[in-house]
Each structure stands twice: as structure tokens, then as C-alpha cells.
Amino acid sequence: MVGAVITEGGVIVAEGFHAAAGQPHAEVMAMRALGRAPRADAILHVTLEPCCTHGRTPPCVDAILQAGFRTVVVGATDPNPAHAGKGIGRLREAGVAVVEGVLRDECTDLNFLFNHWITAARPLLALKVAATLDGKLVSAAGEPRAITGPAAQADVHRWRRLFPAIAVTADTLLADNPRLTARDADGEHAPVRFVLDRQFRSAGRAGLNLFTDAFRGRTIVVGLASAVRAADQAWFEAEGIQVWSLPGDGADFLDAWAERGAAEGITGVLIEAGPRFASVLLREGVADYLFAYIAPRLGGNPESPAWFEGGAFPLVAETTSLFGQDALFRGYLG
Amino acid sequence: MVGAVITEGGVIVAEGFHAAAGQPHAEVMAMRALGRAPRADAILHVTLEPCCTHGRTPPCVDAILQAGFRTVVVGATDPNPAHAGKGIGRLREAGVAVVEGVLRDECTDLNFLFNHWITAARPLLALKVAATLDGKLVSAAGEPRAITGPAAQADVHRWRRLFPAIAVTADTLLADNPRLTARDADGEHAPVRFVLDRQFRSAGRAGLNLFTDAFRGRTIVVGLASAVRAADQAWFEAEGIQVWSLPGDGADFLDAWAERGAAEGITGVLIEAGPRFASVLLREGVADYLFAYIAPRLGGNPESPAWFEGGAFPLVAETTSLFGQDALFRGYLG
Missing domain, CATH: 3.40.140.10 (Cytidine Deaminase, domain 2)
Incomplete structure (x- = not known):
């Protein structure tokens, strides 16, 4: 920009x-x-x-x-x-x-996406979470589902429109059936929508938004070449959904995905992660950048882990903004 | 106001x-x-x-x-x-x-202090923490000590000036030797400064700021009547420091302290707590109000517990403000 x-x-x-x-x-x-x-x-x-x-x-x-x-x-x-x-x-x-x-x-x-692209020649992998003050991404049972308010949610939609791609795990896809589109006054827009699905567990799941909506041609299911079955591949193709079958044994799955993204010219991916995957991305140093929307609430679901379990991962660049009563902390992870 | x-x-x-x-x-x-x-x-x-x-x-x-x-x-x-x-x-x-x-x-x-006083006839007990995004009140070893930046710290001094009283535990007193004054362009001001010290462990600790500075007449050491020794009482009196010896066996120590505060006309206490005491105040429902300053940092000291361990305690009223790149979340605890 x-x-x-x-x-x-x-x-x-x-x-x-x-x-x-x-x-x-x-x-x-x-x-x-x-x-x-x-x-x-x-x-x-x-x-x-x-x-x-x-x-x-x-x-x-x-x-x-x-x-x-x-x-x-x-x-x-x-x-x-x-x-x-x-x-x-x-x-x-x-x-x-x-x-x-x-x-x-x-x-x-x-130009934070482009700046990273020019210097690193890889997509900026940005972890996005929306959490309570006590680090939970889900409310206690019986509470309304959304952690953050409308202004913060609208801001997420602006970032979804800026980022060329967005990613969720197969777990999130199957549990939440998200749309992952940017919805604003101009209408609905879709970035490339990655489903990180090593074993292609989402194959054949015909009812999902990402596999049926008008933007399904921009859905890419990413799994291991060793796990893909011909029938699954054919199903995705018939549905008009792209498949990336990555080489390797899965130990460097996320790295292989980022490399393929780089080869395809994707400058950044906004990763909307659950708590366990968020902690993995932080702990293993996979995420380059963090968007943490924090709501003025304690008392997230005590059964759910926090999004930052198990490591020290300093933020470097820092920008804090208010959206209603929620704060967005964003910046590069050290 | x-x-x-x-x-x-x-x-x-x-x-x-x-x-x-x-x-x-x-x-x-x-x-x-x-x-x-x-x-x-x-x-x-x-x-x-x-x-x-x-x-x-x-x-x-x-x-x-x-x-x-x-x-x-x-x-x-x-x-x-x-x-x-x-x-x-x-x-x-x-x-x-x-x-x-x-x-x-x-x-x-x-008028949030006065409003609580009028309706509850007890001091508003406000927990104040300054934490990393991952809920730690102390930095990793070798990091600079302060979690939040100068603007948030200046805001704490404004609240110290508004609150008629402030409190720390004996652990904090002995470990950190704080001043607990409000320092601003007008100079230095002291609210009543409570030391929560059931066993009067701070007796005889002559070198501490709270026991020696110009405001030591506004320091009140709060302990159990069953634990106070005549020699300790005499030492505090000689130093010009007030002592509150509370009745009971200690099970309702904080409640007895609040009742005594109410009797003395103290409308609010800002409690500057370490992580364990903060979690106790939240878990046991002692704190009425929360000030949570959150810095745009991950990676607090992994040896230290988070300030919100062990419970669900919703915030009710909500005000979020920015101070530099830190956010202050404050409001009534439900």
C-alpha cells in the first residue's frame, strides 16, 4: 500500500x-x-x-x-x-x-507484508487470536461464543481483505465450518483460504462453506503427498477445490507449506488458530507476526488451554490499538 | 469528583x-x-x-x-x-x-469509589496488575524489570493519588521495598499505605521506605491480634507506624481488614499484588474491581505463575484505554 x-x-x-x-x-x-x-x-x-x-x-x-x-x-x-x-x-x-x-x-x-516478502522471500505467517485477559480463545460453556466485540471483528475483516491468504486447521474447519471471507460495506471478498489438513480428513465433507460457496475455487487443502488417496483427490477436483500435496514426512509440514506459498507468490497468510495450534506456532517459531485481540474479560473456558502455552516468544515491533473496548496488540515475533 | x-x-x-x-x-x-x-x-x-x-x-x-x-x-x-x-x-x-x-x-x-462506598458501605478493593500478554507480572530473568512503559506507570501514579489507600503484602514489602507514593509534577503524595502482614514479619525491618520516609505516619501494618508481640508493637510505635491488630483466626483476615477500613472511612484501596495474591483475590471474590495494564509483550518469566490462576471471574463494567503501547482494562469484577 x-x-x-x-x-x-x-x-x-x-x-x-x-x-x-x-x-x-x-x-x-x-x-x-x-x-x-x-x-x-x-x-x-x-x-x-x-x-x-x-x-x-x-x-x-x-x-x-x-x-x-x-x-x-x-x-x-x-x-x-x-x-x-x-x-x-x-x-x-x-x-x-x-x-x-x-x-x-x-x-x-x-507495507509490512511486502517488506517481509522483499527481505525474507517467504509469506509473512501471521497468527491471529481473539482472547480473554486470561488467554482463552473460547468462552465458558453457556456464554456467547464471540470473545471480542463488533469493532474488533470488523477489524479482522479488514485484515482478511488485506492478506492475500488465510489459513485454518482441519480441526477448525470441521468443528466451526467458517466462511473465512472479508465482509464489509463493499460486500464479501475471499482471500486464498488454506485448510491445513495433513491427512486430508476433510475430503468428502461436502456441506462445508469453504467447499461449496462462490469462492470455493480459492480454497486450497494442504496435506501430505504420502496421505492423499486418488479418490480424495478426485473428490476435491470435482468440487473445484485445489489440493497441495506436500512432500516429506510431515516433520517440516508448515515449512514446506510456506515454501510452496512463496513459490506461488503469496506474500502473507493470516492464520486463525485455535489455542493448541497457536501455541505450536509460537513455540516452534513458525509465526512471524502476531495479531492478539484482547477483550476486557476474564473467565474464559477453564477446560481450554491458553493460546501461549509453553514458551517465551518476545514481540518486537509493537502497535496497540483500541477497537471498542477490545485492544489489538500486533507486531513481529522475536 | x-x-x-x-x-x-x-x-x-x-x-x-x-x-x-x-x-x-x-x-x-x-x-x-x-x-x-x-x-x-x-x-x-x-x-x-x-x-x-x-x-x-x-x-x-x-x-x-x-x-x-x-x-x-x-x-x-x-x-x-x-x-x-x-x-x-x-x-x-x-x-x-x-x-x-x-x-x-x-x-x-x-465517582466509582464513592458510588461503591454509598451502596456497599465498604472500601472498594481494587486489584492492580501490570502484566505481559501471557499473564506474567515479572519479566524473564535478565530482562528489564518494568513490564509496562512510562505512560502506563504515570497512570498508576494518578490512581494512587485518587485512591485514599494502597496495599501490598509483607512479601512484596520485604522483597521489593516499594515507596507506594504518587509521584507527579506536583511532587510526591502518599495515600494510606497498608502492609498486609498477618504474622507481623515486617516488625523491626528498619531500612524499608514505608517505615522510614516522610509519610511513614500513613503506613499501617495489618496483622492478627493473636500474632502480635508486645516488642513488635512497641517497635512500630517508636517508628511512628500504625498497627491494626485484627481479631479472629485469620480465616477472614481480608474481610476483617475491609471492615476495619470501612469503620475508618476509607472508601477504596488499590491493591498492588504479586501473581499468587492476585489469583487469591480473584478466586476468593475479595477484589471488587480490576485494573489490568497489559503490555504488548509475550514471554514473561516462565517460572512465575499467571495472575489469574484457578478460576472464572467475569468483568462487568468495562473501560479500555491506551497508555503508549500498553492497554489498561478496568472494571468491576462480577
């Missing part, structure tokens, strides 16, 4: 944003929106350092210089270590005044 | 607040600040329903009517069930337009 704003005399005269890979970058969109040459006092503000190399689009630095901007304000630098600072350097060499690092943390956070 | 504001034509022309028991109420202070009769279009806004009975001060309803206000806006109603609504009723009978319930929850929250 990159945005650009052009101001003249302190007044915003044009805006642009980068809509999708291969589309023009935010700076170019803002210049197009302006539709004329910028005034001499115009300032271009952009959340991410302008690119200076030919990717899928021509370098933005050239467009900025051709347009004649004398001042550029930059939020975050290029996350690619090979490019970081080069776009700013090219602008300065050409005599443009560049102000760096304005709202740097916020601008960097806008 | 009660505040009043007088507006004329939508502009604030006077303000007042209730400074201390026996002092004039907020409405009267605002009228005094105005220093003249209110205009015909004047509106009196007050966070708490005006009183209609003679307490330590004359009834505010009479003063409002004498001043000639035609419109009064009220936040919370009187917490005393015997008086609730009567002040508003008297105003309406006299032809004053009363708008009720404006920011009712916020105005009620302003």
Missing part, C-alpha cells in the same frame, strides 16, 4: 495510490490526477521512497524529475536492501530537496 | 468542582465563580445529580432554584438509592427543564 499526495501552497491538489502489482505507482497516479504540470512550489509527498529501477513499471524517479518537482517528502525507505536510499539519492543528485522519514514507522507499517 | 459548568448562549461562563468532603458542591462553586445572577438562557451542566438533602452542605437544588436556572443538564444520577432521582424531581416540580443521562457512563465512572 503506497499513497502519494501533491500539495501546492500547502493545499492538496492531487492524490494517487498504487492499486495493484503492474499498475502505475502512487506518484504517477497522483501526477495523472493533477493533469497538468505542478506549480513551482509544488511538493510531492509519498509514503514509500520512489523507485529508481525498471520493474513492471518505469522508474518513478524519472517521472518526478520530468514533472519538475523541486521538493519531495518521503515516509519509508525502500525495503529492498539493494535499492534502499537509491531513489532518494537520485532525486538529490538532480537537485531535488528530499525530506526523509516523515511518519517513517507508520509508512513502513503500511 | 463532581464538576459543573454554566453556559450562556452556548459559551462557558463559569466552572466549579467539588474539592473535598465538607467543601461546597460543584454547582455552588460554579455559581460563585460566575459572581452574578445567570442570564435567562443560562444552562447549568453538572456531572452528578444535584443533592436535595442537607448533608454537610445545604441542598444544591435550593441554590439552583434561587439562582433562577431554567435548564439543568445532569450526567449521573445520585448513587444513593434513597436519593436517586429526587434532586431531578424537585427541579422538575419547580418548572426547571432537566436533561438527564448526558455522558451517564463517563459521569458515573468519575
Whole structure:
């Protein structure tokens, strides 16, 4: 997510944003929106350092210089270590005044998925939990099911729309029959929906939302090649559901899944885990990032384990936000 | 805490607040600040329903009517069930337009200590913890000691200044040697400081802040009458420290302490507990209220128990606030 704003005399005269890979970058969109040459006092503000190399689009630095901007304000630098600072350097060499690092943390956070992708070349695996203060993901028996309130739930839907993929275990699929779509004022959208199902236990379960709804072509069941049966494979194919059969004995199942995701260009996966799987992801260091929605409630189901059993796993980057009376703690896991 | 504001034509022309028991109420202070009769279009806004009975001060309803206000806006109603609504009723009978319930929850929250006192006739026992996301009150060995950041710590000092009393166990006193003062831009202030010390183990411990600082006259060591020795009693007296020797065998020690506090007019105690005592307070239903500061960190000391071990204790009223990247969850325990 990159945005650009052009101001003249302190007044915003044009805006642009980068809509999708291969589309023009935010700076170019803002210049197009302006539709004329910028005034001499115009300032271009952009959340991410302008690119200076030919990717899928021509370098933005050239467009900025051709347009004649004398001042550029930059939020975050290029996350690619090979490019970081080069776009700013090219602008300065050409005599443009560049102000760096304005709202740097916020601008960097806008691209946390892409930044991880560029530096790690793997999907960002983000664990999402919604918990009571005492670490339970489920209420006591007889209590209403949802831990968090409507504002936090709406925020989850925003993240589901941002992430290219979402994942649940087969246990969650079979117990809860989730939809895993992003539902907002624009309607319903589906990221890629992974079902982590080593033994393909979900094969033949025809009644499930993920296997029947309008987005079932974006459901991918991930299991072990050693466990897949021809009949199951045929059933999934007939239902229009993709299957990833991963090699290996299962010891590195999650790693093999992430590698395959990387090969398919999936930059991030939001993992909606139950308490045991959440603890595994933390303990084994599989999760890169955490979204913890905490509700102002004690007294989760005492039969259920906490989501953080069995290890010390510091958070590094930190952003805390309020949604109604729930707090979201998110950041990189150390 | 009660505040009043007088507006004329939508502009604030006077303000007042209730400074201390026996002092004039907020409405009267605002009228005094105005220093003249209110205009015909004047509106009196007050966070708490005006009183209609003679307490330590004359009834505010009479003063409002004498001043000639035609419109009064009220936040919370009187917490005393015997008086609730009567002040508003008297105003309406006299032809004053009363708008009720404006920011009712916020105005009620302003007086949460007093409201509990009026209805329960006992101190509000409020448990305060500052914890990691995984429920630990202490960091892993080698980590910096403080769980929460400076903004949350400053907020604790504000609550210490609001509460008439604070409490720690003898274990905490002897291990941490706390000061338990409220430190802010105005300087250092001390609430009554309780040491919960059944066996008077702290007797003779001359080096402790609570026994030596300028506020040591506000330190009260609470133990069992059956455990106090004459020499210990004499030592505390010589140091200028109060002793409460409670009757009974200790089974209802905390209850006896609260009863004595009620008899002494102490409306609330902020209990700064370690994890085991916090869990006892929750499990046994002793704590009325919770302040839980949660830091965006996992990985508290795995040797230490969580602060919520062993029970289900729902929160009822709920207020969540951000202090830096820490969240404060507070409310009544069900």
C-alpha cells in the first residue's frame, strides 16, 4: 500500500495510490490526477521512497524529475536492501530537496507484508487470536461464543481483505465450518483460504462453506503427498477445490507449506488458530507476526488451554490499538 | 469528583468542582465563580445529580432554584438509592427543564469509589496488575524489570493519588521495598499505605521506605491480634507506624481488614499484588474491581505463575484505554 499526495501552497491538489502489482505507482497516479504540470512550489509527498529501477513499471524517479518537482517528502525507505536510499539519492543528485522519514514507522507499517516478502522471500505467517485477559480463545460453556466485540471483528475483516491468504486447521474447519471471507460495506471478498489438513480428513465433507460457496475455487487443502488417496483427490477436483500435496514426512509440514506459498507468490497468510495450534506456532517459531485481540474479560473456558502455552516468544515491533473496548496488540515475533 | 459548568448562549461562563468532603458542591462553586445572577438562557451542566438533602452542605437544588436556572443538564444520577432521582424531581416540580443521562457512563465512572462506598458501605478493593500478554507480572530473568512503559506507570501514579489507600503484602514489602507514593509534577503524595502482614514479619525491618520516609505516619501494618508481640508493637510505635491488630483466626483476615477500613472511612484501596495474591483475590471474590495494564509483550518469566490462576471471574463494567503501547482494562469484577 503506497499513497502519494501533491500539495501546492500547502493545499492538496492531487492524490494517487498504487492499486495493484503492474499498475502505475502512487506518484504517477497522483501526477495523472493533477493533469497538468505542478506549480513551482509544488511538493510531492509519498509514503514509500520512489523507485529508481525498471520493474513492471518505469522508474518513478524519472517521472518526478520530468514533472519538475523541486521538493519531495518521503515516509519509508525502500525495503529492498539493494535499492534502499537509491531513489532518494537520485532525486538529490538532480537537485531535488528530499525530506526523509516523515511518519517513517507508520509508512513502513503500511507495507509490512511486502517488506517481509522483499527481505525474507517467504509469506509473512501471521497468527491471529481473539482472547480473554486470561488467554482463552473460547468462552465458558453457556456464554456467547464471540470473545471480542463488533469493532474488533470488523477489524479482522479488514485484515482478511488485506492478506492475500488465510489459513485454518482441519480441526477448525470441521468443528466451526467458517466462511473465512472479508465482509464489509463493499460486500464479501475471499482471500486464498488454506485448510491445513495433513491427512486430508476433510475430503468428502461436502456441506462445508469453504467447499461449496462462490469462492470455493480459492480454497486450497494442504496435506501430505504420502496421505492423499486418488479418490480424495478426485473428490476435491470435482468440487473445484485445489489440493497441495506436500512432500516429506510431515516433520517440516508448515515449512514446506510456506515454501510452496512463496513459490506461488503469496506474500502473507493470516492464520486463525485455535489455542493448541497457536501455541505450536509460537513455540516452534513458525509465526512471524502476531495479531492478539484482547477483550476486557476474564473467565474464559477453564477446560481450554491458553493460546501461549509453553514458551517465551518476545514481540518486537509493537502497535496497540483500541477497537471498542477490545485492544489489538500486533507486531513481529522475536 | 463532581464538576459543573454554566453556559450562556452556548459559551462557558463559569466552572466549579467539588474539592473535598465538607467543601461546597460543584454547582455552588460554579455559581460563585460566575459572581452574578445567570442570564435567562443560562444552562447549568453538572456531572452528578444535584443533592436535595442537607448533608454537610445545604441542598444544591435550593441554590439552583434561587439562582433562577431554567435548564439543568445532569450526567449521573445520585448513587444513593434513597436519593436517586429526587434532586431531578424537585427541579422538575419547580418548572426547571432537566436533561438527564448526558455522558451517564463517563459521569458515573468519575465517582466509582464513592458510588461503591454509598451502596456497599465498604472500601472498594481494587486489584492492580501490570502484566505481559501471557499473564506474567515479572519479566524473564535478565530482562528489564518494568513490564509496562512510562505512560502506563504515570497512570498508576494518578490512581494512587485518587485512591485514599494502597496495599501490598509483607512479601512484596520485604522483597521489593516499594515507596507506594504518587509521584507527579506536583511532587510526591502518599495515600494510606497498608502492609498486609498477618504474622507481623515486617516488625523491626528498619531500612524499608514505608517505615522510614516522610509519610511513614500513613503506613499501617495489618496483622492478627493473636500474632502480635508486645516488642513488635512497641517497635512500630517508636517508628511512628500504625498497627491494626485484627481479631479472629485469620480465616477472614481480608474481610476483617475491609471492615476495619470501612469503620475508618476509607472508601477504596488499590491493591498492588504479586501473581499468587492476585489469583487469591480473584478466586476468593475479595477484589471488587480490576485494573489490568497489559503490555504488548509475550514471554514473561516462565517460572512465575499467571495472575489469574484457578478460576472464572467475569468483568462487568468495562473501560479500555491506551497508555503508549500498553492497554489498561478496568472494571468491576462480577
